[in-house]
Amino acid sequence: MPALVQYDEAAPEARAVFDAIKTARGVPDVNNFWKALAVHPPTLARTWDSLSQVMAPGALDPLVKELLYLAVSMTNGCAYCIASHTAAARAKGMTEAQYGELLAVVGMASETNRLAEALRVPIDPQFE
Amino acid sequence: MPALVQYDEAAPEARAVFDAIKTARGVPDVNNFWKALAVHPPTLARTWDSLSQVMAPGALDPLVKELLYLAVSMTNGCAYCIASHTAAARAKGMTEAQYGELLAVVGMASETNRLAEALRVPIDPQFE
Amino acid sequence: MPALVQYDEAAPEARAVFDAIKTARGVPDVNNFWKALAVHPPTLARTWDSLSQVMAPGALDPLVKELLYLAVSMTNGCAYCIASHTAAARAKGMTEAQYGELLAVVGMASETNRLAEALRVPIDPQFE
Amino acid sequence: MPALVQYDEAAPEARAVFDAIKTARGVPDVNNFWKALAVHPPTLARTWDSLSQVMAPGALDPLVKELLYLAVSMTNGCAYCIASHTAAARAKGMTEAQYGELLAVVGMASETNRLAEALRVPIDPQFE
Amino acid sequence: MPALVQYDEAAPEARAVFDAIKTARGVPDVNNFWKALAVHPPTLARTWDSLSQVMAPGALDPLVKELLYLAVSMTNGCAYCIASHTAAARAKGMTEAQYGELLAVVGMASETNRLAEALRVPIDPQFE
Amino acid sequence: MPALVQYDEAAPEARAVFDAIKTARGVPDVNNFWKALAVHPPTLARTWDSLSQVMAPGALDPLVKELLYLAVSMTNGCAYCIASHTAAARAKGMTEAQYGELLAVVGMASETNRLAEALRVPIDPQFE
Numbered sequence: 001m002p003a004l005v006q007y008d009e010a011a012p013e014a015r016a017v018f019d020a021i022k023t024a025r026g027v028p029d030v031n032n033f034w035k036a037l038a039v040h041p042p043t044l045a046r047t048w049d050s051l052s053q054v055m056a057p058g059a060l061d062p063l064v065k066e067l068l069y070l071a072v073s074m075t076n077g078c079a080y081c082i083a084s085h086t087a088a089a090r091a092k093g094m095t096e097a098q099y100g101e102l103l104a105v106v107g108m109a110s111e112t113n114r115l116a117e118a119l120r121v122p123i124d125p126q127f128e
Numbered sequence: 129m130p131a132l133v134q135y136d137e138a139a140p141e142a143r144a145v146f147d148a149i150k151t152a153r154g155v156p157d158v159n160n161f162w163k164a165l166a167v168h169p170p171t172l173a174r175t176w177d178s179l180s181q182v183m184a185p186g187a188l189d190p191l192v193k194e195l196l197y198l199a200v201s202m203t204n205g206c207a208y209c210i211a212s213h214t215a216a217a218r219a220k221g222m223t224e225a226q227y228g229e230l231l232a233v234v235g236m237a238s239e240t241n242r243l244a245e246a247l248r249v250p251i252d253p254q255f256e
Numbered sequence: 257m258p259a260l261v262q263y264d265e266a267a268p269e270a271r272a273v274f275d276a277i278k279t280a281r282g283v284p285d286v287n288n289f290w291k292a293l294a295v296h297p298p299t300l301a302r303t304w305d306s307l308s309q310v311m312a313p314g315a316l317d318p319l320v321k322e323l324l325y326l327a328v329s330m331t332n333g334c335a336y337c338i339a340s341h342t343a344a345a346r347a348k349g350m351t352e353a354q355y356g357e358l359l360a361v362v363g364m365a366s367e368t369n370r371l372a373e374a375l376r377v378p379i380d381p382q383f384e
Numbered sequence: 385m386p387a388l389v390q391y392d393e394a395a396p397e398a399r400a401v402f403d404a405i406k407t408a409r410g411v412p413d414v415n416n417f418w419k420a421l422a423v424h425p426p427t428l429a430r431t432w433d434s435l436s437q438v439m440a441p442g443a444l445d446p447l448v449k450e451l452l453y454l455a456v457s458m459t460n461g462c463a464y465c466i467a468s469h470t471a472a473a474r475a476k477g478m479t480e481a482q483y484g485e486l487l488a489v490v491g492m493a494s495e496t497n498r499l500a501e502a503l504r505v506p507i508d509p510q511f512e
Numbered sequence: 513m514p515a516l517v518q519y520d521e522a523a524p525e526a527r528a529v530f531d532a533i534k535t536a537r538g539v540p541d542v543n544n545f546w547k548a549l550a551v552h553p554p555t556l557a558r559t560w561d562s563l564s565q566v567m568a569p570g571a572l573d574p575l576v577k578e579l580l581y582l583a584v585s586m587t588n589g590c591a592y593c594i595a596s597h598t599a600a601a602r603a604k605g606m607t608e609a610q611y612g613e614l615l616a617v618v619g620m621a622s623e624t625n626r627l628a629e630a631l632r633v634p635i636d637p638q639f640e
Numbered sequence: 641m642p643a644l645v646q647y648d649e650a651a652p653e654a655r656a657v658f659d660a661i662k663t664a665r666g667v668p669d670v671n672n673f674w675k676a677l678a679v680h681p682p683t684l685a686r687t688w689d690s691l692s693q694v695m696a697p698g699a700l701d702p703l704v705k706e707l708l709y710l711a712v713s714m715t716n717g718c719a720y721c722i723a724s725h726t727a728a729a730r731a732k733g734m735t736e737a738q739y740g741e742l743l744a745v746v747g748m749a750s751e752t753n754r755l756a757e758a759l760r761v762p763i764d765p766q767f768e
Binding site: 074075077079082083103106107108110111112113114115117118119120 | 330331333335338339359362363364366367368369370371373374375376
């Protein structure tokens with residue numbers, strides 16, 4: 001079983017990150033991803049810091065950022081990430097119809113990506 | 129050099145798809161992807177038909193669909209697809225700030241996807 | 257530029273492998289892949305030895321083995337491998353119609369592979 | 385748990401696809417993949433339609449198509465797809481010896497694909 | 513369930529490999545990977561032979577080789593391989609601090625790899 | 641052509657990062673990767689900051705970290721990253737013999753990773 005570090009057994013540096021996550025998200029406990037990352041507190045701290053910056057409101061809508069995160073996770077085939085970001089997208093308002101269309105785009109892009117590489121298509125001059 | 133089938137040398141079934149693409153997009157010629165796919169007209173026809181359905185307006189905004197397509201293409205590392213869908217996203221209104229945030233999300237997700245798999249994080253019960 | 261080791265500058269161990277490849281294939285020179293691998297003669301020797309065993313006639317037809325090799329190379333998006341194994345498959349008799357159907361299967365499988373992972377489909381009991 | 389849509393709760397469009405699959409394959413029920421895809425009936429319908437076209441008898445033997453599908457699934461590391469297409473290949477006549485050689489080709493190609501990319505081997509002129 | 517071939521039911525060629533592994537590693541039984549590979553004795557024999565050569569002491573320290581093997585396994589997202597090579601690396605002396613830094617490098621490289629491809633960065637002349 | 645932002649045209653936030661990189665590495669100019677990332681100064685700054693932390697001396701030797709970075713880049717098939725990190729590893733002392741063994745490990749791991757997934761090998765209890 002991969003080690004999950006619980007709050008009580010976490011190093012002070014990790015505990016501070018857990019506290020920051022709980023405050024930012026208004027949740028009583030952090031997800032398993034963060035408990036697993038706590039085996040290396042510097043990586044835990046850096047990852048939370050980077051993720052907070054990247055997912056903060058900006059030029060892209062928070063739901064759109066979450067859909068993009070989910071699309072990448074599906075493409076990488078990361079089961080944990082698909083599960084957690086599907087839940088996060090739903091929490092941010094993703095409808096079933098939007099979820100269906102996301103699936104369709106991810107599947108279609110995976111097919112044409114593969115075909116373009118299989119055919120070694122040269123890049124059109126107007127794309128450069 | 130991969131074979132690119134030009135309009136004049138295309139089989140009738142392929143030429144009909146080229147015509148459909150030119151009409152739908154209002155362009156004088158099709159991109160290299162379609163010329164390369166024309167080596168197998170049934171795959172050309174099926175791919176265009178599927179792509180048209182998937183990218184049609186729906187529950188997700190056309191620009192969002194294009195950003196998702198681009199995110200998948202970046203994750204799959206398909207250079208042709210990245211070039212063509214970056215151009216398509218810009219044509220649909222993607223700003224430089226949105227492009228920058230897209231890059232940031234794709235990079236960040238690639239990192240956490242890998243970490244979640246490396247740590248073999250068990251899926252939290254609330255995600256099921 | 258990646259280093260390509262030519263016959264005259266190759267170490268004796270590498271030169272022996274080059275000779276074995278030229279004899280087995282009846283060609284005057286080896287492909288760039290082998291010249292590049294010659295930077296590490298033990299890996300060159302082991303790879304040629306393994307490849308010869310794996311691609312030898314057996315329960316699967318040589319053309320089928322080559323098509324499988326090409327399908328894997330397309331899926332991994334290795335441009336060099338796609339180019340060399342497309343040429344090899346043609347040399348072993350792959351027709352344009354077979355090539356088109358191979359492309360179609362690779363593209364389709366890439367799409368459904370992604371969808372199955374995106375949906376985290378549980379394995380049916382009858383498949384176990 | 386990912387949602388699996390059973391026949392009785394499926395939308396009419398999805399139920400029609402389930403019926404088509406059951407008739408085409410002569411089976412009493414569809415596999416979990418199709419039940420999962422039924423969360424988005426248009427993607428379910430399009431996927432079944434495309435798959436039927438791609439896997440229909442043609443220039444490649446049905447067993448060869450199935451072996452290619454399995455090789456791609458193994459390369460993409462899709463556990464569900466590996467399980468279902470291994471079963472399908474056996475049902476179409478794949479022997480244990482053929483399965484063993486398929487494994488050997490997939491493993492070997494994965495190694496040389498990686499080596500060719502690691503060495504950034506330039507494509508030989510005769511392959512263009 | 514994937515087939516695991518136990519010693520008593522293994523073919524003579526597979527049993528000889530099992531014996532070689534047990535002797536080389538000083539263990540009473542082989543891991544599941546080898547039992548699964550025994551469905552195709554030639555691939556079992558070739559894989560053990562190659563692995564023994566590649567992982568033998570050389571210019572790189574055995575622990576470094578094991579860390580590299582683990583980094584590749586994490587990048588490929590192979591859960592079995594991550595589990596077995598994490599255990600192997602610990603057995604060869606990997607500390608928790610080293611494990612944490614390995615995770616950090618794998619995650620960081622996955623992010624910058626993706627960004628470099630997404631941006632289609634041209635290779636600097638001094639790297640050629 | 642992907643945009644490369646030169647020092648003179650860079651935004652102040654990007655120029656500060658360019659200065660930091662030049663100072664840390666003692667070089668007159670930054671690599672193309674950083675010029676390309678400068679299209680989004682926050683991502684440029686965050687990436688340099690994270691990379692500096694991750695690659696700083698620690699429990700793993702700097703050359704070992706660089707070899708791990710290179711192994712991940714080879715596995716992801718990122719040509720730019722392979723070129724730049726091969727150069728970096730050589731600058732940190734990687735010998736040709738070490739490079740050859742690195743290649744061998746990356747190739748071998750890619751093969752066994754694929755085989756373990758293809759066979760869906762269950763994880764041995766002692767690895768948990």
